[in-house]
Amino acid sequence: MKFPLGALIGSLTLGAAIGYGQPQPATEKPDFARDALPVSPQPPDPAIAKALKTIQPARIEQTINTLVRFGTRNTLSSMETDLPPGQGINAAEDWIEAQFEEISRECGGCLEVHRDVFIADPASGASWGRRIPHPTRITNIYAILRGADPVQTKRMVLVTGHYDSINSNVFSNWADTSGAAPGANDDASGVAVSLACARALPKLRFPATIVFAAVAGEEQGLVGSAHLAHLAREQGWQLEAVLNNDIVGGNTTPGDTLQLKDRVRVFSEGVPAVATPERVRRLLALGQLSDSPSRELARAVADTARSYFPVAGGSPFSAFLVFRPDRYLRGGDQTSFNEEGFTAVRFTEWREDYNHQHQSVVFPPPGSHQPILGDLPQFVDFSYVARVARLNAATLATLASAPGEPGNVAIDARKLENSTTLHWDPPAGAGPHVHYEALWRPTTAPDWEFVRVVSPEAGDAPLTITLPVSKDNVIFAVRAVDAAGHRGLAVAP
Numbered sequence: 001m002k003f004p005l006g007a008l009i010g011s012l013t014l015g016a017a018i019g020y021g022q023p024q025p026a027t028e029k030p031d032f033a034r035d036a037l038p039v040s041p042q043p044p045d046p047a048i049a050k051a052l053k054t055i056q057p058a059r060i061e062q063t064i065n066t067l068v069r070f071g072t073r074n075t076l077s078s079m080e081t082d083l084p085p086g087q088g089i090n091a092a093e094d095w096i097e098a099q100f101e102e103i104s105r106e107c108g109g110c111l112e113v114h115r116d117v118f119i120a121d122p123a124s125g126a127s128w129g130r131r132i133p134h135p136t137r138i139t140n141i142y143a144i145l146r147g148a149d150p151v152q153t154k155r156m157v158l159v160t161g162h163y164d165s166i167n168s169n170v171f172s173n174w175a176d177t178s179g180a181a182p183g184a185n186d187d188a189s190g191v192a193v194s195l196a197c198a199r200a201l202p203k204l205r206f207p208a209t210i211v212f213a214a215v216a217g218e219e220q221g222l223v224g225s226a227h228l229a230h231l232a233r234e235q236g237w238q239l240e241a242v243l244n245n246d247i248v249g250g251n252t253t254p255g256d257t258l259q260l261k262d263r264v265r266v267f268s269e270g271v272p273a274v275a276t277p278e279r280v281r282r283l284l285a286l287g288q289l290s291d292s293p294s295r296e297l298a299r300a301v302a303d304t305a306r307s308y309f310p311v312a313g314g315s316p317f318s319a320f321l322v323f324r325p326d327r328y329l330r331g332g333d334q335t336s337f338n339e340e341g342f343t344a345v346r347f348t349e350w351r352e353d354y355n356h357q358h359q360s361v362v363f364p365p366p367g368s369h370q371p372i373l374g375d376l377p378q379f380v381d382f383s384y385v386a387r388v389a390r391l392n393a394a395t396l397a398t399l400a401s402a403p404g405e406p407g408n409v410a411i412d413a414r415k416l417e418n419s420t421t422l423h424w425d426p427p428a429g430a431g432p433h434v435h436y437e438a439l440w441r442p443t444t445a446p447d448w449e450f451v452r453v454v455s456p457e458a459g460d461a462p463l464t465i466t467l468p469v470s471k472d473n474v475i476f477a478v479r480a481v482d483a484a485g486h487r488g489l490a491v492a493p
Contacts, residue, residue: 411471
């Protein structure tokens, strides 16, 4: 169709009159920013903050140095009979168990200490068969601090690190357990976090249960954690959160100016490892690839850091969220729990030094410009590990104090409309003083930005809220909060 020139000029004039092509005045807030509060840090619990201050670098240093003195903690050394006394992974596991037992005695028997012992047999055809060339005894050690509430005690949160280590000899021969494998950062640092949490938290009483673990067989292919995660699934553990600490030593290599000591990376899976094809299809359709349970746990860790630092640690410390399951070409024990359907994340220092992890110890001759090789305590920042431990302990304590996760969270999408209605059920055993936070963020935002508080009447179930916000532009979630402000994990509908 052709338009007369006069008509075209007339339309342009009209367009100018109504503002097309002209600078527009500042727009009003979008619907999702109106009538809502910005998300703010939860108030720190004074009792939790006090407990965190008991986690000190000196005790962390003692733990790491003790683990290093076992010479090697290679998982395969469990089968050796000619090691010097006090050397090898068996001696290390005995010492870790003794630490949990000592902590339990100090709190009047508050911990149940367990050994999860099994034989890893390469004849099983498992993917790790090459790394375990002969049947090998593997032992996981864990201690359970039972919750005080008869209903909430079924809910569990867990912290872990792996106590086995290797050196570079194994890459030419996995059966070679010779030579020192100190494993100060990888992963005595993670075990130190687990033990530090176990020492600090029994001073408090929590409604839910906390598990402190140290696993073996990580370097051979996550063998120990896979067994513990499977045991948890078989025994019906209601694990809401798993915090895996691996390489959290805050590397102190001289001359490394790029290491950041004011944060720790937190890795989390997006699409759950156990997602069915139908669930994956739904996640894709709803744009919820970054709202898996593990991503919500990572956000909870970041939220906890904003609440308790610098209150607990004397200096700022944050969780840097990395939205991928792990680092390139690497893996960790959180994956074992993800693969059993549990919510799990990994803590790791900002910048690793690959001259240390998995390297045989080599001291170059005087005057040489070659780096010292080996995962030695002199490259660990014990104050940094203490801050990581405080963040872990604060997260565990917050989640174990919170009411749990709301159930059956859903969006009413039966009709086209510019408002959004959310429905959910209270967590099992939720008390009368529990309230809820309806959360949302723009689809491009990494963390929750807006909140509406919902205080239900006693006995309300299911719970409902209608918000004047278009579901097309944001991601929603709901979390339960107790009267003291302890926030549970957010659940996306």
